[in-house]
Amino acid sequence: MITFNQVTKQYNGSSTAVKNVDFTVDQGKIVVLLGPSGCGKTTLLRMVNRLESITEGEIIIDNDNSKDLDAIELRRKIGYVIQSNGLFPNMTIEENVMIVPDLLGWSKKKKKERFNYLMKLIGLDAKDYGKRLPQELSGGQQQRIGVVRALAADPPVMLMDEPFGALDPIIREKIQDEFLAIQREVKKTILFVSHDIDEAIKMADKIMLLRDGEIMQYDTPSEMMMHPKNEFVSQFFGKDRAIKSLSLHTVKNLEEVIGLAQMDESIQDTKTINVHQDLRNTLSMLLNQEADQVIVTNDEGGKIGSITIDLVQKYLHFEIKGKMSVSQEG
Amino acid sequence: MEDWVRFLEINAPRILELTIDHAILVSLAIIVALLIGVPLGIYLTTNEYLAGTVLQVASVTLTIPSIALFGVMIPIFSLINQGIGFLPAFVALVLYSQLPIIRNTYTAIKNVNPEMRDAAIGMGMKTHQRLLRVEIPNAMPVIMAGVRTAVVLNIGIGVIAAYIGAGGLGVLITQGISRGDNYLIISGSLAVALLAIIADAILLMIQKRFTAKSLAN
Amino acid sequence: MNRKKLIGNAFRIVVYALVIGFFIWALSNQYLSYIWSDSSTFLVLLRQHSELVLVSSILAILIAVPAGILITRPRFRKAEWLVTNIVNFGQTIPSLAVLALMISVLGIGFQTAVFALFIYSLLPIFRNTVAGLDTIDKNLIDAAKGMGMRPYQILFRIELPNSAYSILAGIRTAVVLNIGTAALAYVVGGGGLGVWIFTGIQLFDNGFLISGAIPVTLMAIGADYLLRKAEYVLVPKGSRQEART
Numbered sequence: 001m002i003t004f005n006q007v008t009k010q011y012n013g014s015s016t017a018v019k020n021v022d023f024t025v026d027q028g029k030i031v032v033l034l035g036p037s038g039c040g041k042t043t044l045l046r047m048v049n050r051l052e053s054i055t056e057g058e059i060i061i062d063n064d065n066s067k068d069l070d071a072i073e074l075r076r077k078i079g080y081v082i083q084s085n086g087l088f089p090n091m092t093i094e095e096n097v098m099i100v101p102d103l104l105g106w107s108k109k110k111k112k113e114r115f116n117y118l119m120k121l122i123g124l125d126a127k128d129y130g131k132r133l134p135q136e137l138s139g140g141q142q143q144r145i146g147v148v149r150a151l152a153a154d155p156p157v158m159l160m161d162e163p164f165g166a167l168d169p170i171i172r173e174k175i176q177d178e179f180l181a182i183q184r185e186v187k188k189t190i191l192f193v194s195h196d197i198d199e200a201i202k203m204a205d206k207i208m209l210l211r212d213g214e215i216m217q218y219d220t221p222s223e224m225m226m227h228p229k230n231e232f233v234s235q236f237f238g239k240d241r242a243i244k245s246l247s248l249h250t251v252k253n254l255e256e257v258i259g260l261a262q263m264d265e266s267i268q269d270t271k272t273i274n275v276h277q278d279l280r281n282t283l284s285m286l287l288n289q290e291a292d293q294v295i296v297t298n299d300e301g302g303k304i305g306s307i308t309i310d311l312v313q314k315y316l317h318f319e320i321k322g323k324m325s326v327s328q329e330g
Numbered sequence: 331m332e333d334w335v336r337f338l339e340i341n342a343p344r345i346l347e348l349t350i351d352h353a354i355l356v357s358l359a360i361i362v363a364l365l366i367g368v369p370l371g372i373y374l375t376t377n378e379y380l381a382g383t384v385l386q387v388a389s390v391t392l393t394i395p396s397i398a399l400f401g402v403m404i405p406i407f408s409l410i411n412q413g414i415g416f417l418p419a420f421v422a423l424v425l426y427s428q429l430p431i432i433r434n435t436y437t438a439i440k441n442v443n444p445e446m447r448d449a450a451i452g453m454g455m456k457t458h459q460r461l462l463r464v465e466i467p468n469a470m471p472v473i474m475a476g477v478r479t480a481v482v483l484n485i486g487i488g489v490i491a492a493y494i495g496a497g498g499l500g501v502l503i504t505q506g507i508s509r510g511d512n513y514l515i516i517s518g519s520l521a522v523a524l525l526a527i528i529a530d531a532i533l534l535m536i537q538k539r540f541t542a543k544s545l546a547n
Numbered sequence: 548m549n550r551k552k553l554i555g556n557a558f559r560i561v562v563y564a565l566v567i568g569f570f571i572w573a574l575s576n577q578y579l580s581y582i583w584s585d586s587s588t589f590l591v592l593l594r595q596h597s598e599l600v601l602v603s604s605i606l607a608i609l610i611a612v613p614a615g616i617l618i619t620r621p622r623f624r625k626a627e628w629l630v631t632n633i634v635n636f637g638q639t640i641p642s643l644a645v646l647a648l649m650i651s652v653l654g655i656g657f658q659t660a661v662f663a664l665f666i667y668s669l670l671p672i673f674r675n676t677v678a679g680l681d682t683i684d685k686n687l688i689d690a691a692k693g694m695g696m697r698p699y700q701i702l703f704r705i706e707l708p709n710s711a712y713s714i715l716a717g718i719r720t721a722v723v724l725n726i727g728t729a730a731l732a733y734v735v736g737g738g739g740l741g742v743w744i745f746t747g748i749q750l751f752d753n754g755f756l757i758s759g760a761i762p763v764t765l766m767a768i769g770a771d772y773l774l775r776k777a778e779y780v781l782v783p784k785g786s787r788q789e790a791r792t
Binding site: 376377378379380382383384387390393394395396397398399400401402404405406408413482485486489490493494500503504506507510512515516518519522523526527 | 551552554555556558559562569573578636639640641642643644645647648650651723726727728730731734741744745747748751753756757759760761763764767768771
Binding site: 049051071072073074075076077078080082083084086087088089090091092099100103133134135149159 | 684686687689690691692693694695696697700704705708709783784785786
């Protein structure tokens, strides 16, 4: 758990980067710091592991005031991932991943086991990749290594500064999914900086939207889109926030509220979609094919009905727009 | 300080004269080096096999200490009665300039954006048109950087040339040594340093003027 | 064999022929004979030359590398441009002048030559150390700090390995230059193989000239070759310069 108590950051006594920020990141949750560039999100993140000093206020990490801890010790207990992966070119992948365990003086055997486990998490062969150099890996692979390097010493807290920002969209999505799967297993407390709204909606348990170093709103993604607290928040998520919020709902949710349609057996080459897939992907699938329907399957692969554009629209209307506050649409 | 004023009053014309000699020696060497090095560098981009060898030979040449190269050249040039004086110094400076000029020309032309080259070919430019209008202008900043390296290098090496009677600012320093006169040594070395700095600045200016604005960085 | 290869091979053969021709000419005229006929002097000069180079180079490495590290630490960074400019200016002062000016400070002799060579070798090593450390991606340092590395760990595990190619290239440049400059040590009474070269110039004696110049040349080329090999071994594979581009 990370608690920010009235945290303020001033540079040279003049410009204020972060103003009286007050919030808590719950154990095992991902909080995404979101906002335009220069809003103070990265500064806020870097104050946690004291790469930036705290001018006023305090940050409590699992009951310890970060100020009372030795900066070096503190950092070794916090995983840190940055956009340009920061892998050291002079070290092999294994050496890179095992830096913090090495600093902590782990035994050779323990390091080896941990390395094998971590590589399994990201689906790379430990033996093959361990000896390679960072430059011999693709951008996506490098970033995966960057992520497991932060996980190496099993820190309870992770800081991620636009970790997937430099990747191309297709690979980014894949790695996001992969990371969420890993997170379900390791349940770290994560502070995640992003400037990408879609990424924030996808990754976050809660989003903190910042402007000029101040909190605009701190809420779950759906609350934020449905009940933006002010003009800035609603504008930031945009007029298409209703469509964006579709990614927070699954076919299953739709089935529970309005039910699926009958399958039209006469339509040829319709695609199938898993019932746990989100509605935004479902909609884009519907829009990108000839047929008017997509067959919905359950986890066992059985066909349980079909979904159409009409159904998505209906769900959008009643379930999402209906619950949104209309006032700020301006 | 007063001593310096008196020294300069007497010696200023001579220092100036030697500076000009020095500048002429280096300039002539650089011009000849350019006439050899740039075409050779361009040709090397079409012949990888030769490029390896030439660059290697040029790089070994540059490691030969100047006084040793002069030492070897005196007997060779004595064969045509030019053992001492301008010619061996001039040839040595041309040789030393080859590596920076050939290497920079070669890498600069090689690194011209292939798409730009394709576009030029696609427009129907002939090889020499392409070289003159596209490749050389784009390679100019890097070639000029090579020239600057060569000039600064040669101004320094030119000092040693005084020992084989080639004149120039080295004369002040060698005389200063034999007479134990620090004024001569210091004025000579400052003149050399200033000459190098000024030459570098002028070349940088030329480089900027002749470089398309979009390539200025 | 195609035409390009033919030209390449022809050039290679011409270069070899010139070098071999030179040696045949020199040997047939007894120009290298002093090395054998006066081998005791030759060995003394060779030893002096090696000592001049080794002592001054090692001293220069011991001073310039730590100085380069120091100036790139945050505390001293402000002075960096000043020091860099002084160094750049220093490099335009002729080596001969550095030697000559030391006479009035230290008199004539071996120590004077060593000191002048040391001063002159500082510059390339310092410059390349600073350049190597400066070009390291700042994100690497940030990542290292964020993972809880201490400053000395960042220096020894990240900064030095990743700037090794530049530092070692600076040392190579300095040593090769140094071998040549040591041939000028004669003018301050520092001995070395320059003694024969200068004697040759003064007496118009081709034998002294060539017997002095060829060993100096071979020393420089040999040192360059060996130090390149050493770089290949010492620089971590991932941070070699060619590998990056």
